[in-house]
Amino acid sequence: AEGARRCTGADWAVAVTGIAGPGGGSAEKPVGLVYFAVSGPSVSFSFMRQYGASRGREWIRGLSVGDALDQLRLAL
Numbered sequence: 008a009e010g011a012r013r014c015t016g017a018d019w020a021v022a023v024t025g026i027a028g029p030g031g032g033s034a035e036k037p038v039g040l041v042y043f044a045v046s047g048p049s050v051s052f053s054f055m056r057q058y059g060a061s062r063g064r065e066w067i068r069g070l071s072v073g074d075a076l077d078q079l080r081l082a083l
Contacts (some may be wrong), residue, residue: 008046008053019047019083021075027067028060041071045078054078 011020025041032038038060044053056074058067 008044009051011067012046019045019079021045021077021079023071025067025071027064027071029064032060039067041067043071043075043078045075045082052082055068059075 008022011017011022022044023041026032026036026038027041028038030038030062032040037057038059040055041056041058042053045051056071058070060067
């Protein structure tokens with residue numbers, strides 16, 4: 008997120024990465040593990056969520072977008 012701010016000149020940025028499945032997971036990085044970062048003028052933080060794989064790729068992706076935007080909203 009900090010790199011995105013530098014590259015674009017934006018005041019705020021959000022970054023998301025993870026394993027949405029259905030494949031690609033491992034014991035260390037299971038399907039449903041998602042990492043987030045939010046960066047702004049006076050704050051930068053990251054967090055992770057483990058959603059689980061039972062509901063599928065699109066559910067994980069949709070929930071991740073909602074979580075990222077909610078954290079951005081709270082930081083604003």
